[in-house]
Amino acid sequence: MLDTTAKLPLKDPDLLRQSNCINGEWVQADSGKRIAVRNPATGEVVGEVPAMGRAETARAIAAAEAALPAWRKMLAKERAAILRKLHDLMLANADDLAAIMTAEQGKPLAESKGEVAYAASFIEWFAEEGKRVYGDVIPHNQQGRRVLVLKEPIGVFAAITPWNFPAAMITRKAGPGWAAGCTGVIRPASQTPFSALALAVLAERAGMPKGVCNVITGPSGETGAELTGNPAVRKLSFTGSTEVGRILLEQCAPTIKKTSMELGGNAPFLVFDDADLDAAVQGVMASKYRNTGQTCVCANRILVQEGVYDAFAAKLKDAVSALKVGNGMEPGVTQGPLINPDAVKKVEEHIADALKRGALVVAGGERHEKGGNFFQPTILTNVPQDAQIFREETFGPVAPLFRFKTEEEGIRLANDSEFGLAAYFYARDVGRIFRVAEGLEAGIIGINEGIISTEVAPFGGVKQSGLGREGSKYGIDDYLEIKYLALGGI
Numbered sequence: 001m002l003d004t005t006a007k008l009p010l011k012d013p014d015l016l017r018q019s020n021c022i023n024g025e026w027v028q029a030d031s032g033k034r035i036a037v038r039n040p041a042t043g044e045v046v047g048e049v050p051a052m053g054r055a056e057t058a059r060a061i062a063a064a065e066a067a068l069p070a071w072r073k074m075l076a077k078e079r080a081a082i083l084r085k086l087h088d089l090m091l092a093n094a095d096d097l098a099a100i101m102t103a104e105q106g107k108p109l110a111e112s113k114g115e116v117a118y119a120a121s122f123i124e125w126f127a128e129e130g131k132r133v134y135g136d137v138i139p140h141n142q143q144g145r146r147v148l149v150l151k152e153p154i155g156v157f158a159a160i161t162p163w164n165f166p167a168a169m170i171t172r173k174a175g176p177g178w179a180a181g182c183t184g185v186i187r188p189a190s191q192t193p194f195s196a197l198a199l200a201v202l203a204e205r206a207g208m209p210k211g212v213c214n215v216i217t218g219p220s221g222e223t224g225a226e227l228t229g230n231p232a233v234r235k236l237s238f239t240g241s242t243e244v245g246r247i248l249l250e251q252c253a254p255t256i257k258k259t260s261m262e263l264g265g266n267a268p269f270l271v272f273d274d275a276d277l278d279a280a281v282q283g284v285m286a287s288k289y290r291n292t293g294q295t296c297v298c299a300n301r302i303l304v305q306e307g308v309y310d311a312f313a314a315k316l317k318d319a320v321s322a323l324k325v326g327n328g329m330e331p332g333v334t335q336g337p338l339i340n341p342d343a344v345k346k347v348e349e350h351i352a353d354a355l356k357r358g359a360l361v362v363a364g365g366e367r368h369e370k371g372g373n374f375f376q377p378t379i380l381t382n383v384p385q386d387a388q389i390f391r392e393e394t395f396g397p398v399a400p401l402f403r404f405k406t407e408e409e410g411i412r413l414a415n416d417s418e419f420g421l422a423a424y425f426y427a428r429d430v431g432r433i434f435r436v437a438e439g440l441e442a443g444i445i446g447i448n449e450g451i452i453s454t455e456v457a458p459f460g461g462v463k464q465s466g467l468g469r470e471g472s473k474y475g476i477d478d479y480l481e482i483k484y485l486a487l488g489g490i
């Protein structure tokens, strides 16, 4: 195991674990194989984690299955007390959790701290929601009979999570799962396993019984095949690309698992003639450049009505010039690196394609002089609708500005995508606000608002952006089964 203490000084070095948590034991892969995790800002190895295979994944599932009866039998109030403690521990250790996250993911330290608080908020929220899982009494249509509806934990869940939100995408899944009385196996992205393992350390300290929280790392094919194929897993929750979501859905089909899929987006961001342009610029900055453009709800297509197009582009250019690119550990940095060299190539490809079709570079447009995975915050104008960037999620710091004439055209362009996760628009006319909000095909609509993420709201998409909702009172439903009791002879 690598000595990580010098590279990443933490107040509590025990939070950085290079082993996996199965049934409360901290273990290595049977093969002894390990995966190196690199800091995307420096290329340095942050540490190593076990390369678990199918057998170890099956053991983690068996541990969750064994822990299930006692955990589901506990009072929701008792589970909530443990979850509340976990929430408090996350906040108490926020500096260390943020440092671990920035080291493995690259986002600026302030954003990492924000994510730790966001991640903890799901634990707190669902600790409370778990106490309010009510059933129903349905009035019968015959004398002497009654119908009672119970909601019960679905069983063992699996969570497969991405690298862009190494903590929050876990707690948004495991929080409702644990609160509902389910036990689980968490399989984080290979690029960002340390945040997940640190959460397992804190869950243990919070008093979570052995086997309730298992975290495994390893090749996605093998671990994924077991998590989707094992009949003991009754629920899979995935956040990641639509392409992988499709594969996982297929793999879950033989054992008919309940699935939640939070997949790719291609968010339109409409700026109408009547918008407050300064507010719209702020909204784009918050939505587009958050996490260096690497979120599934980042504005991907900025559609600007022709009357305000030039003024908006000029204001956006000013705002982008204030961004500071660098290692997220450095003070003042607002844009960290992209996750890996492939991500940089994809951004370059989208820009080159747009330029070939007549777009103009207003800001950035190239790799950053710092080299590595750093890229300049970019604005493109006059982007045509046949550009690749119109169809595909860029997942990088590129704001492409498209032009539209009428409200109808704006809505049509916004909906011209197979995806439908988030959509945003800025306008002031109240009639327009309703027409556009109702006309947009997306699960989340930001209206004069660039940040739509909060634990109190249902997060999820329509069309090929996924299935199900996470967060809010609805987020626990996917971890519950409905059972109805038909009572006769009364």
Ligand SMILES: NC(=O)C1=CN([C@@H]2O[C@H](COP(=O)(O)OP(=O)(O)OC[C@H]3O[C@@H](n4cnc5c(N)ncnc54)[C@H](OP(=O)(O)O)[C@@H]3O)[C@@H](O)[C@H]2O)C=CC1
Binding pocket: 160, 161, 162, 163, 164, 187, 188, 189, 190, 191, 218, 219, 220, 221, 223, 224, 225, 239, 240, 241, 242, 244, 245, 247, 248, 262, 263, 264, 265, 295, 296, 393, 394, 395
């Ligand atoms: N909706 C979202 O929030 C996200 C969307 N994306 C989109 O996807 C693109 C590619 O990013 P990428 O990281 O490759 O996303 P992926 O969908 O490939 O990865 C997401 C998670 O799924 C795992 N995974 C990948 N393949 C399998 C498999 N066959 N079985 C089980 N698990 C699997 C990954 O593991 P491992 O890390 O080992 O590969 C990771 O934990 C991005 O550019 C972006 O457009 C990406 C991340 C999040």
Ligand SMILES: O=C(O)CCCC(=O)O
Binding pocket: 162, 164, 165, 168, 169, 239, 240, 294, 295, 296, 297, 453, 454, 459
């Ligand atoms: O990009 C994602 O994978 C999820 C978006 C994070 C959020 O805003 O909740």
